[in-house]
Every structure is written in structure tokens, then in C-alpha cells.
Amino acid sequence: MIDIGQPRLSWINEALLDKRGLAQTAYQIRVASTKDKLSDPDMWDSEKVVSGESSRIIYEGKPLNSRQDCWWQVRVWDNDDNASPWSEPAQWKMGILEADEWKAQWIGAPWQGEDAYPRTNYPQQIPDTFGPPAPLLRKKFVIEKEIKSAVAYVTGLGYFELYANGKKVGDDVLVPNQTNYGKRPALANANINVPDDFTRYKVFYLAYDLSNLLQKGENTVGSILGNGFYNPEKFWAEGYGTPRFMGQIHLTYQDGSEEVIISDESWKIAKGPILKNMVYYGEIYDARKELDGWSTNDFDDSSWQNTVVKRAPGGELVAHTAYPDKVMETFQPVSIEKMENGDYQVDFGVEISGWVRLNNVDGPAGHQIDISFNGNLYSGENSYICDGNGPGNYAPRFNWFVFSGIEVKNWPGELSPEHLTAEAVYTEVHESATFQTSNELFNDINKIWKRSQVDNMHGGIASDCPHRERSAYTGDGQVAVQTVLYNYDARNFYHKWIQDIHDAQVKSTGYVPNGAPWQPGCGGGVAWGAAICIMPWEFYQHYGAIDMLADNFESMKGYIHYMDQWVNEKGIMYSQRRGGTGEILKWFNLGEWAFPGPQVPDELVHTFYYWLCADITAKAAEILGKTEDAKKYADLALHTKNAFHNTFFDKEKQTYGNGGGNVLALRMGVPDERKKAVLQSLVNNIKANDGHFDTGIFGTRYFFEVLAENDLNDLAYEAMNKKDFPSYGRWIELGSTTSREHWDESGSFNHPMFGGGLVWFYQNLAGMQPDQEKAGFKHIIFKPQVIKDMDSVSYYNLTNYGKAGITWRNSTNDFSMDVKVPVGCEATVYVPVESGEEVVFVNNDPIGITFLEKSGNYELYRVKSGDYGFVVGGSQ
Numbered sequence: 044m045i046d047i048g049q050p051r052l053s054w055i056n057e058a059l060l061d062k063r064g065l066a067q068t069a070y071q072i073r074v075a076s077t078k079d080k081l082s083d084p085d086m087w088d089s090e091k092v093v094s095g096e097s098s099r100i101i102y103e104g105k106p107l108n109s110r111q112d113c114w115w116q117v118r119v120w121d122n123d124d125n126a127s128p129w130s131e132p133a134q135w136k137m138g139i140l141e142a143d144e145w146k147a148q149w150i151g152a153p154w155q156g157e158d159a160y161p162r163t164n165y166p167q168q169i170p171d172t173f174g175p176p177a178p179l180l181r182k183k184f185v186i187e188k189e190i191k192s193a194v195a196y197v198t199g200l201g202y203f204e205l206y207a208n209g210k211k212v213g214d215d216v217l218v219p220n221q222t223n224y225g226k227r228p229a230l231a232n233a234n235i236n237v238p239d240d241f242t243r244y245k246v247f248y249l250a251y252d253l254s255n256l257l258q259k260g261e262n263t264v265g266s267i268l269g270n271g272f273y274n275p276e277k278f279w280a281e282g283y284g285t286p287r288f289m290g291q292i293h294l295t296y297q298d299g300s301e302e303v304i305i306s307d308e309s310w311k312i313a314k315g316p317i318l319k320n321m322v323y324y325g326e327i328y329d330a331r332k333e334l335d336g337w338s339t340n341d342f343d344d345s346s347w348q349n350t351v352v353k354r355a356p357g358g359e360l361v362a363h364t365a366y367p368d369k370v371m372e373t374f375q376p377v378s379i380e381k382m383e384n385g386d387y388q389v390d391f392g393v394e395i396s397g398w399v400r401l402n403n404v405d406g407p408a409g410h411q412i413d414i415s416f417n418g419n420l421y422s423g424e425n426s427y428i429c430d431g432n433g434p435g436n437y438a439p440r441f442n443w444f445v446f447s448g449i450e451v452k453n454w455p456g457e458l459s460p461e462h463l464t465a466e467a468v469y470t471e472v473h474e475s476a477t478f479q480t481s482n483e484l485f486n487d488i489n490k491i492w493k494r495s496q497v498d499n500m501h502g503g504i505a506s507d508c509p510h511r512e513r514s515a516y517t518g519d520g521q522v523a524v525q526t527v528l529y530n531y532d533a534r535n536f537y538h539k540w541i542q543d544i545h546d547a548q549v550k551s552t553g554y555v556p557n558g559a560p561w562q563p564g565c566g567g568g569v570a571w572g573a574a575i576c577i578m579p580w581e582f583y584q585h586y587g588a589i590d591m592l593a594d595n596f597e598s599m600k601g602y603i604h605y606m607d608q609w610v611n612e613k614g615i616m617y618s619q620r621r622g623g624t625g626e627i628l629k630w631f632n633l634g635e636w637a638f639p640g641p642q643v644p645d646e647l648v649h650t651f652y653y654w655l656c657a658d659i660t661a662k663a664a665e666i667l668g669k670t671e672d673a674k675k676y677a678d679l680a681l682h683t684k685n686a687f688h689n690t691f692f693d694k695e696k697q698t699y700g701n702g703g704g705n706v707l708a709l710r711m712g713v714p715d716e717r718k719k720a721v722l723q724s725l726v727n728n729i730k731a732n733d734g735h736f737d738t739g740i741f742g743t744r745y746f747f748e749v750l751a752e753n754d755l756n757d758l759a760y761e762a763m764n765k766k767d768f769p770s771y772g773r774w775i776e777l778g779s780t781t782s783r784e785h786w787d788e789s790g791s792f793n794h795p796m797f798g799g800g801l802v803w804f805y806q807n808l809a810g811m812q813p814d815q816e817k818a819g820f821k822h823i824i825f826k827p828q829v830i831k832d833m834d835s836v837s838y839y840n841l842t843n844y845g846k847a848g849i850t851w852r853n854s855t856n857d858f859s860m861d862v863k864v865p866v867g868c869e870a871t872v873y874v875p876v877e878s879g880e881e882v883v884f885v886n887n888d889p890i891g892i893t894f895l896e897k898s899g900n901y902e903l904y905r906v907k908s909g910d911y912g913f914v915v916g917g918s919q
Contacts, residue, residue, distance in 0.1 A: 044250040046138040046362035048107055051099040051590070054117050054130060055845050056866040063891035063909030066867040069093045069120040074104050078114045078132050086113065091120070095867050098587055098819060098843040109144055110194065110293060111137040138250060138362035139196055145360060147305040150350035151268070151287040152178045152312055157354050159274045159282025162229075166278045166511070166564075167421075173276070173324060177317035177441065179337050180288055181265040181344060182310045186257060188296040193257045195264070197290025197306075198248040198363075200224060200283070200356060201271020201322070202441045205249075205290075206338035207256040207264050215367035216468060217441070219247035220539065221272055221502035221515070223547060223560045224283050225357025233281065233563035235630050236623040237556050242598075243546035244358035247365070253292065264292065264304075265338035269320045269441025272502070272562075273356075277323040279512045279564030287353040311347035313337075320441040322513070325423025328437055330430035331408055365503040365539035366471035370397070374465040379458060387451040387458045393780045394418065394447040394793060396498040396509040397468040398425070400438040404462065406455030407431050413452040418445030419792040422510035429455070443468050443501065445510040445793060447780060470500040475532040475841040477848075478804055481834035484764060488771040489804060493530060495781035496523070496795040503539040504560070508784065508791035514558045517544055518571035518636070522744045522799040524578050528585040529805040529840065541578050541591070545598050548575065553601030557630075566630030569618050569649040570741055575602050576656040580663065586843055587819020592663045596672075599660045603676070606653050614686025616653040617646035637796075639769040639786040640737025641702040647691050648741060651707045654683040662815075684711055692717065698724035703742025709753065710745040722753055734761045735769055740796045747803030756828045759803060771797070809838035810873070811849050819843045825862050826873035826901070827851045844868050857916040861885075864908045873901040874913045885912025 052072060058065050071091050073084040087104020097119070107113070116130045139145060154175060163170060195212070197205055198219050205212040222245050230239045253264075268286035275282055292304040316332040319325065336342045377392040399414060406412070408431030416422055422445040427437050446465075451458060478489050499506045504515035505523070520540065527533050540559075547559035555575045557567030565571075579595040582588055609618045622628030634645030661676035691699050691708070697720035699708040705725040713721050728737065736746050750759040766772035769786030777788070782797055784790035806812045810827030813820045820842035827836070829851060839848025845865030852859050864870045874882050882902050884892060892911065895903040904913075 044136045044138045044362050045364050046140055048140075049102050050135060051101055052115065052117070053098045053100065053843065055843075056097060056119060057845060058866050058908070061910070064122065064907040066122055066908060067095050067097055067119045068122060068124065070097065070100075070117055072100065072115060072117045074102065074113055074115040076112060076114070078134075081114055081116055081132055097867065099590065107137050107140075109137055109140045113137065136250065138248070139360070142360070145291070146303060147289050147291040148307045149287045149289045149353040149355050150180070150306050150308065150310055151285060151353040153348055153351045155285040157284050159284050160276035162281055163276065163278045168278065169324065170276050173319040173321050174270070176314040176332070177320050178268050178286065178312050179265060179315040179334065180268070180310050180312050180350060181263055181338055181342070181347070182304065182306070183261065183263045183340065183344070184304055185261055186259050186294065188298060188300070189259055190254060190257060190294060191297045192295045193253040193292060195251045195253050195290055195292045196248055197251065197266070197288070198246060198360075199266055199268050199288040200246065200286060201273030201275075202269035203288060204267045204440065205251055205264070206266065207253050208258070208262055209336060209339040210256060212251045212253065212256065213249075215249075215369055217271070217368040217443070217501060218249060219363055220365050220367060220470075221504055221560050222247060222358065222543060224273060227281050227283055229281055230563055232623065234623045234628065235557070235563050235566060237554070237561055237563065238549055238551070240549050240551050241546060241561065242548045242550055245361045245546065246356050246358040247363040248290070248360050249363045249367075257294075261340040263338055263340050263342070267315060267317070267440065269317075271322055271441060275322055279514055280562045283356060284354065308349050308352060310350045311344045312350045313344070313347045317440065321423070322442045323423060324442075325425050325444070326439040326442055327426045327428070328439070329428040330435055330437070331428060333430065364535075366535050368468055368501055369471050370466045371469055371471065371497070372467040374467070376460045376463055379460060381458070387454060388448060389451060389458075389463060390448040391465045392447065393494060394445065394498065395465060395467040395494075396443050396445050396501070396793075397466045398439045398444055399449055400436065400464040400466055401427060402436055402462050402464060403434040404429065404437065404455070405434045410453065410455055412454055415450045415452075416444045416446035417448045417450070418510050420445070420508065420510040422446070438466065443509070445498065467497070468501075469497045470503055470536060472497065472500060472531045472533055472536050474530060476530045476805075476839060478530070478809065478838045480808075480836045482764070484766070484772050484775070485804065487775050488763070489801060491775065491780055492526070492782045492795060492798040492801055495793050496527060496798060498781060498793055499795050500536070503536065504543065505540065505795065507796070508794050510793065511791055512564060514562050514565050515540070515543065515560060516558050516565055516567065516571065517555065517574035518557065518567045518740070519794075519796040521570070521574035521577040522740050523795050524581045526798040526801045528581060529802065532841065534582070534586050537578065537582050538591075541582065541595065544575050544578065545595055548598050548601060553603075553605035555598070555602050555605070566633065568631065568633035568645070569606065569616065570633075570652045572602055572605070573652040573656050575599060576659045580659045584813050584815065584818050585820070587821060589666060593667055596660070596663055596667060596669070599656065599663060600672070603653075603656055603660060603679070606656070609649070610653070613690060614682055615646055615690050616649040616683075618649055635703060635739035635741055637785050637790070638702055638737070638739030638742070640732070641700070643700055643702045643704045643707075643742070644691070647687075647700070647704060647707065650683060650687050650690075651711060654680055654687060654711060657683060687711060688714060696724070697721065701728045701737055703738040703746070706738060706742045706746050706749050709749045722755070726755065726758065729758055729762065734758070735765055736762050737769070740799065743797055744799035744802075747800055748807055751803060751807035751828050756807065756830070759807070760830045760832070763803070805838050809836045809849055810851075811838055811840070811847065814871075820847055820865070821868055823847055823864060823868060823870040824873075825849050825870055827860060827875065829853065829858065829875050839863065857914055859912065859914045861910065861912045862906070863910050864906055866908045868908055870906050871895070872904045872906055872911070872913070874904065874915060875900055876902050876915050880916045883914045885914060
């Protein structure tokens with residue numbers, strides 16, 4: 044479901060023949076109101092459009108209407124002007140486009156007021172009470188005609204589930220996704236006192252097709268409401284209000300007439316069996332209080348109260364185009380150990396965020412089973428109280444836990460593996476890439492980071508950690524975004540989260556908060572707000588989405604305007620923002636974070652990101668055709684770069700400093716006359732650290748690729764291959780199945796932010812990256828930086844245009860590499876050669892290959908779409 048007037052359409056062309064150089068030369072799209080009308084489309088026929096583009100094509104047909112069904116398909120023409128068959132039909136549905144079409148009211152429990160629970164006084168504080176049980180809502184109604192279609196447009200805050208005639212609707216969980224739902228007056232009282240003057244407030248609504256769940260005659264729909272982040276009662280997060288529900292069901296009958304069922308005070312409400320549901324504290328479920336059949340027609344609700352009208356959250360109702368959370372993976376116990384006291388310790392083998400489903404649990408009425416979770420930081424408790432009526436099944440609904448193992452207390456009888464299923468819950472993202480090397484440590488490092496990344500993806504945002512704070516830190520987001528894009532199909536995910544960052548920008552100043560959606564426990568600094576520049580840019584690089592740059596360009600400029608106030612007469616930025624007490628507040632002004640060695644000056648980090656934001660904004664302006672802005676921000680970037688070099692370079696020691704100073708300077712680009720000395724300073728520092736890095740999250744993000752790009756790839760390999768402190772490998776030696784917050788053993792053991800350094804795996808070691816001049820992998824650069832101690836590296840990803848990738852292999856006799864280029868794309872291939880070696884094409888097949896030049900230790904070739912093999916130094 045979408046609610047924009049001109050959606051964008053994409054497709055992937057696949058080669059049916061093993062033929063090189065295939066390309067789309069034209070396309071035709073047709074869109075119709077029904078599947079049957081596609082042969083003579085009534086909404087849009089693009090006719091034949093001469094173009095090789097197949098990604099993000101704008102719909103240019105008839106104006107779209109609320110609740111409209113849209114079917115579409117495409118065909119393309121190849122190099123020889125041969126037309127393909129029409130694609131299989133695909134569909135999208137329109138949401139509610141105009142605010143005045145909403146007739147439903149926000150409703151909730153009469154026993155709860157409007158206001159959210161207050162924040163706790165300190166992070167570790169656990170409240171004495173958690174409010175009333177989660178409410179059940181229901182509405183019974185009669186349908187007197189034959190149904191053609193029935194669609195429910197509904198939402199509930201903080202979380203909700205929808206039921207129709209006794210069945211849960213949909214397989215999503217923890218919906219809707221997080222946003223800034225509305226105004227929160229208490230934000231002004233926070234120590235990190237960001238004004239509640241954000242660009243946009245919104246509430247997502249979902250659309251559920253009830254056509255096969257409703258019937259002519261009596262029907263009942265219902266909902267369960269949870270607190271979620273709307274009412275969190277936690278130090279890290281400011282609430283909005285008590286739970287509430289809103290929705291309307293649009294019925295279309297076979298005779299063409301329509302009817303709308305809305306939420307209002309006629310709905311009934313009662314307290315349900317979920318005694319506690321708090322996103323930070325867990326869930327207690329009492330099966331004795333279950334109301335069997337509560338969402339069916341036969342249930343007697345005469346003792347239930349009527350709902351009351353609640354205050355609207357204030358945010359604009361927006362279609363839930365972002366993918367929701369789902370149960371994405373399941374795990375069975377690896378081991379179950381019964382302890383001397385009769386309790387059980389259960390190991391699932393890998394740390395996940397989610398919950399444990401109890402299967403066929405059978406205990407006497409009132410018997411309480413308690414589950415605690417072994418994540419290194421608190422993520423709540425879970426209890427189930429038996430009803431005594433035979434075997435039952437249970438899983439939590441409105442929170443998640445972090446664990447690789449659990450302790451089960453008071454299990455009735457013997458606990459067996461079939462009684463427990465661990466369910467990993469996160470936003471629906473899917474891996475699009477494979478990365479495999481002959482170095483198992485590298486494979487494991489990539490694996491534990493991926494586990495941590497998805498563990499932190501909830502509600503369409505990526506959190507810092509899935510247990511302690513659960514907050515959408517923008518600094519963590521920008522530092523890891525490129526690694527995510529190299530591993531996952533994350534276009535839907537980031538389209539939503541980047542919108543959140545855009546929406547959280549403070550209108551009056553341009554400030555971009557340390558977290559988005561904003562929560563007043565999020566500490567950070569300049570590099571955090573820089574996400575508004577970095578994340579749209581990386582999205583554009585990977586997906587070729589010029590509209591992403593256009594949508595966020597003014598926000599990029601706004602953040603630079605905010606940063607300007609902290610720039611001194613020398614051009615150095617040093618943020619010294621004050622907090623709620625009037626004193627300069629650390630949590631507004633952080634520089635580097637989580638560093639194992641010396642700390643680089645905050646103002647060095649601030650100035651680096653001021654430069655980076657100006658540089659990105661200049662490039663975005665150039666792409667968008669904004670020549671004056673392009674010049675303005677290019678000049679600012681150059682001025683800032685010069686100020687950086689004039690201020691932070693120690694002429695006597697020939698260095699910008701350890702702990703990442705040299706790394707950030709080299710990423711920016713140092714003057715030619717001092718580059719050799721700066722590189723030597725960096726090398727000396729690494730050797731003094733026995734081959735280790737000494738960087739925090741921002742220095743580590745660029746550490747490996749800076750080395751690789753300056754002919755120091757062996758040092759990058761050595762640092763990545765370490766297993767002692769500080770290193771990724773040490774986490775694995777300590778038994779971690781996720782990446783961590785710190786290189787030592789402090790903080791969170793489930794933090795994806797250091798994943799930023801893994802870009803080196805795909806971009807340098809494997810050697811595949813998009814060409815900035817032709818973004819979205821339309822032109823691919825394959826430039827492997829080979830490590831002699833490694834036998835093989837393989838990386839493949841599903842790009843906008845299809846599968847692309849590279850495999851290289853080292854053997855005693857030769858070096859070989861294979862590359863795959865999608866239909867319609869081209870690539871520049873750097874084949875590593877040493878003096879006297881010859882490049883041979885696999886099968887002596889030169890078709891589609893053009894030699895360009897020899898550059899250093901590479902021979903460069905231009906190739907078109909297809910599969911290619913190269914062998915160096917030996918026979919095929």
C-alpha cells in the first residue's frame with residue numbers, strides 16, 4: 044500500500060542466453076485498474092520508450108485515487124530491437140490520500156487517562172508498577188450484502204494486533220513502525236533538550252485485506268493494544284500517551300455500493316490476559332484471564348465497557364509503506380541443562396532479539412513459569428501463568444528480548460526441546476549478497492556483524508543496541524550504512540529511516556538530532572547529525588536514486604547552516620552546545636566514540652564531518668543541476684579542508700595524531716608534499732600497536748580502506764586478521780556471536796556500529812564498488828586488492844540491474860578471477876599482474892572485452908554484461 048501520486052516502478056532484466064553485451068534499449072509499461080484490463084490498459088500505457096533505464100521509473104498515467112487497485116507489467120527491447128514477452132503482472136494498492144476521508148475516531152480504555160507514564164529518573168531504574176493489562180477491543184456488525192472487497196485501514200499506538208472473526212490478521216508483529224507520533228511537551232525538560240519543533244510528525248497506518256475473513260451476516264473485528272514506544276516509561280525514551288486505536292473498514296459490495304465501519308465509542312473494551320507489556324521491561328501473561336473467542340461473533344460482551352474517544356496523536360496519518368517486523372528466523376535449543384534447583388538453562392547457540400515461544404505447556408492453574416534472558420544487558424523478563432485447562436501455546440506480543448540462552452524457572456514436568464522455539468524478530472530485510480573467503484575468521488567477522496545488525500532492526504530503524512537503549516542513533520546509522528547496503532536489500536528500510544531523520548530535523552535551526560525518531564536519551568554530536576548527508580548519499584550510490592538526493596537536499600543545507608554557528612574565524616568547527624542545565628553538555632558535542640587508544644580532539648572530528656557534509660552536498664547539488672549551490676558548497680569544502688590541514692597537522696611530528704587523526708586526514712585528502720610523511724606516521728603508529736588499529740567508530744569506518752587505497756593493504760589485512768585486543772577477532776575469541784560496542788569487555792555486547800570498517804571486505808579485498816559517476820552499479824568497478832596469504836575471496840550482490848560480483852583465486856601456479864556484470868551494465872575490470880605476467884581470457888573468449896591500459900600493477904579492461912574469466916601467470 045502506498046499513498047503517493049506518482050510511484051516509481053522497477054524491474055530486473057535477466058539474460059536467458061549465455062550471451063555477453065545484452066542490454067535493454069527500450070521499455071513499455073502498462074497499468075490498469077484490474078488484472079484483466081492490462082491488455083488494454085485504462086490507467087497508463089507508456090508506449091515504447093527508448094531508454095536503457097529499468098529502475099525508479101515514474102508513473103505518468105491517470106491520477107491515482109484513494110483505495111485504488113493498480114496492476115502493471117512491463118516489456119523491454121534488446122540490442123537487436125527484439126521485444127521480450129510481457130512480465131508477469133504485479134500489483135500495488137493505494138491508501139487513503141486525503142485527510143478528510145478519515146472518519147474514524149481514536150479510541151481507548153476508559154480506565155486510562157491521556158498522558159504517558161513519566162520517564163524513570165535513571166537508566167537502571169525499574170518502575171514499581173506497569174499500568175493495567177493490555178486492552179482488548181471489539182466491534183460486532185452485520186453485513187447485509189455480498190462482499191466484493193473489504194479492506195481495513197487501521198493503526199494502534201504503541202503496538203497493535205488486528206483480529207477478524209477470531210483470526211489474527213497478517214503475519215506482521217510490533218506494528219506500526221516507529222515514528223515521531225506527535226508533540227511531547229516534556230521534551231523541553233530533558234537534559235538533552237532538543238526543541239519539539241520537528242519538520243514532520245506522522246503515524247503509520249496499515250491496510251489489511253479482510254475480503255476472505257468477513258462474510259455476509261454477523262461479523263466481529265477486534266484489536267489488542269500494547270504500550271510500545273508510545274508509552275515506554277523508561278529513562279531513554281519520552282512517551283506520548285496511553286495506548287489507543289483508530290481504523291475504518293471499507294466494504295465494497297457486489298452491487299457497487301460501499302459502507303464504512305469506523306472506530307468510535309460503540310466499540311467495546313475489556314482488560315485482557317497480558318498483565319504487563321512494556322517494551323523495555325517484558326511481558327507477563329496470565330492464561331487464566333484469557334477470554335476465549337473474544338473476537339468472534341458468539342462471544343458475549345455484555346459485561347464489557349464502551350471505549351472512550353482519545354486525543355489524536357497529532358502526527359499526519361501516512362501509509363505504512365515500510366516493511367514491518369516479522370518472525371524472520373526460528374531456532375531450536377542446542378542444549379538443555381537441568382540444574383540442581385530444578386530450573387533449566389537452555390542454549391540456542393546464537394544471540395538474537397526476539398522471544399521464546401512455549402509449545403504445549405501444561406501446568407496447574409496459577410502455576411507461573413519465569414524466563415530470564417542472558418543478554419549481557421537487561422532486556423526484561425517474561426512470565427507465563429498456566430490456566431490448568433490442558434496444553435497451551437504462548438509467545439509475547441509487544442516487546443522483544445535479547446538472548447542466546449535462557450533460564451527457565453518452575454517448568455511443570457520435564458522440559459524437552461520441542462517445548463521451546465526461539466523466534467528472531469526484526470524488520471523484514473533480506474540478504475542480497477554473499478561474501479566468502481578462504482579466511483574463516485573473516486567469514487565469522489562478517490557473520491557476527493550481520494547477526495548484530497538484524498538484531499537491531501526494529502520498527503524500520505536500526506538501534507544502537509537491542510536491549511539497553513533500543514534507540515535509533517543517527518551516528519551509528521551513518522557509520523554502518525554502507526556495510527548494510529553491501530549485504531542487504533535495504534532500499535525500503537532506509538527509505539523509511541532516512542525519512543525519519545529528515546522529519547526529525549528542527550525547523551528553526553536545521554539541527555539534526557542524535558537519534559531519529561527522536562528520544563531524549565540519545566547522546567551524540569556533529570557526526571550523528573551528519574547522517575542527513577551521508578545516508579542519502581550512500582543510498583544514491585548503491586541504488587542510483589536521484590530522488591533520494593532531491594528529497595533531502597534542503598535538509599543537507601539546513602544541517603550545514605546549523606553547523607556554521609560553531610565555526611571559528613579559522614574555519615574550524617567545534618560544537619559547544621549547552622544542555623538543559625545551561626552548561627556545555629557532552630552529549631550534544633561528542634567527537635570520536637568507543638576508542639581503545641588516544642582520543643583525537645573533538646574539534647578535529649567535528650571539522651572532518653563539517654567538510655564531509657559540505658563535500659557531499661556539493662556533489663548532490665551537481666547531480667541535481669544546482670550549479671550555484673554546487674559551487675558554494677565545493678568552496679566551503681575546500682576552505683574547511685585547508686583549515687583542517689592548517690590547524691591539526693603537527694609539522695614537527697609530521698602527523699595529524701594517532702587514534703584516527705591521520706586516518707580522517709587521509710580520507711579527506713592531505714597535501715601531496717606531506718602525504719608520504721603522514722602515511723609513514725600512520726604506519727609507525729600501527730607497528731607500535733603491534734599491527735592493531737587504535738580507532739573509535741569513525742576512525743575505524745575509514746581505517747581499512749585508507750590503508751588499502753594507499754598501497755598499505757597488507758597492514759589492513761593484518762589488523763583485520765588479529766584475534767587479540769583491540770580487534771574484531773577478539774570478540775569471536777570471547778565467544779561472541781554478535782559485534783560489540785567497545786573493543787574491551789565493557790558496554791553492550793550487541794552493537795552493529797563497528798560494522799562500518801567491514802566495507803573493506805567488499806570494496807577493497809573482494810574489489811567491487813559502484814562508480815560514483817554512474818551510480819547504482821550501472822557501471823561497476825572491479826578492483827581486487829589481493830592478499831597473497833589468502834587463497835580466495837568471493838562477493839556477489841543483487842543490484843538494481845541483477846546479480847553482480849567477483850571471485851578471485853590464488854594458487855601456486857596462477858591467479859584467476861571471474862566477474863559477473865548484469866544485463867545493461869558495464870564494468871571496468873582491474874586485473875592484478877606483476878612484471879612479465881600475461882593475462883589470458885578463459886576459453887580464449889575475447890568477446891565483450893576491451894583492453895584499456897596498464898596502470899601500476901593492474902591491466903584495465905572494459906566489459907559489457909555477461910560472465911568473464913581472467914587468468915594471470917599460468918595456463919587456463
